Amino acid sequence: MSQLSSKHLLGIKDLTPDDIQLIFETADNFKDVINRPIKKVPSLRDITIANVFFENSTRTKLSFELAEKRLSADVINFSSSGSSVKKGETLLDTVNNILAMKVDMIVMRHSSPGAPHFLSKHIDANIVNAGDGTHEHPTQALLDAFSMREKLGDLVGKKIAIIGDIIHSRVALSNVFALQKMGAEVMICGPATLVPKYITSLGVKVVTDVFEALQWCDVANILRIQLERQHIKYFPSLREYALYFGVNKALLDRLDKEIVIMHPGPINRGVEITSDVADSQHSIILNQVENGVAIRMAVLYLLAGARS
Numbered sequence: 410m411s412q413l414s415s416k417h418l419l420g421i422k423d424l425t426p427d428d429i430q431l432i433f434e435t436a437d438n439f440k441d442v443i444n445r446p447i448k449k450v451p452s453l454r455d456i457t458i459a460n461v462f463f464e465n466s467t468r469t470k471l472s473f474e475l476a477e478k479r480l481s482a483d484v485i486n487f488s489s490s491g492s493s494v495k496k497g498e499t500l501l502d503t504v505n506n507i508l509a510m511k512v513d514m515i516v517m518r519h520s521s522p523g524a525p526h527f528l529s530k531h532i533d534a535n536i537v538n539a540g541d542g543t544h545e546h547p548t549q550a551l552l553d554a555f556s557m558r559e560k561l562g563d564l565v566g567k568k569i570a571i572i573g574d575i576i577h578s579r580v581a582l583s584n585v586f587a588l589q590k591m592g593a594e595v596m597i598c599g600p601a602t603l604v605p606k607y608i609t610s611l612g613v614k615v616v617t618d619v620f621e622a623l624q625w626c627d628v629a630n631i632l633r634i635q636l637e638r639q640h641i642k643y644f645p646s647l648r649e650y651a652l653y654f655g656v657n658k659a660l661l662d663r664l665d666k667e668i669v670i671m672h673p674g675p676i677n678r679g680v681e682i683t684s685d686v687a688d689s690q691h692s693i694i695l696n697q698v699e700n701g702v703a704i705r706m707a708v709l710y711l712l713a714g715a716r717s
């Protein structure tokens with residue numbers, strides 16, 4: 410198999426296990442490339458990609474831009490702040506105007522769940538979802554699973570705990586889909602108010618005791634409290650959250666084994682994770698960021714390859 414089963418990457422839900430395997434094998438090759446003195450390949454010369462961000466980002470935006478440049482694509486960047494969106498221009502008009510400039514691929518982050526799926530019904534260009542509201546963040550889940558595979562080998566039978574603010578997290582949902590497709594077991598852990606009721610229907614274990622989750626898992630993927638999406642009070646205070654649901658060194662020292670620590674970023678240090686855990690030798694948080702470039706190169710390369 411040398412092609413993805415879809416012309417877009419809208420979510421992990423739509424990918425087959427073979428698609429994920431192909432992305433990983435392609436990313437393995439690109440990881441070699443970006444560790445060479447000459448980090449650039451001509452694969453996407455003559456392809457123009459627009460990074461269209463309607464929501465803030467550091468890692469995803471820079472990682473896509475670097476991936477595109479490493480592949481020799483032409484790149485333009487759009488941020489809704491400072492744009493004509495502020496004058497009332499619609500999403501579709503904005504994207505159609507960008508495409509009129511002969512753009513081939515759109516990488517989009519949007520605060521509305523389903524925004525890239527909506528676009529895919531109205532435009533011909535390939536679309537990569539860089540995070541749609543609380544729905545999916547497919548390239549984050551791919552780089553997370555790729556980083557786990559790098560650390561642990563085959564993910565079949567591996568136990569992954571996703572801990573934190575699940576209800577507001579697009580990373581959680583995409584991780585569940587990706588890890589299950591790779592054969593891993595998934596546990597969700599957080600305060601009951603931050604765990605959506607539908608989650609049990611996805612075949613995951615659910616617990617509210619962080620120590621139980623840590624004792625069970627091989628990898629803890631710790632998610633941030635999404636302060637910008639908390640429109641009602643889900644827990645009494647950040648101090649209380651840190652006390653009962655934060656991952657700290659004292660908890661890890663009580664385990665009878667060592668586990669891998671991950672976090673997609675940005676981190677609220679001292680809330681969901683303490684600095685001595687985030688910066689410890691068990692943490693692969695910066696490896697996740699490094700792998701993000703290779704994974705995004707692989708996704709863009711494979712989608713562009715399906716165009717010809």
Ligand code: CP
Nearest residue numbers: 466467468469673674
């Ligand atoms: N992990 C992640 O999506 O980070 P950014 O919001 O900085 O892109």
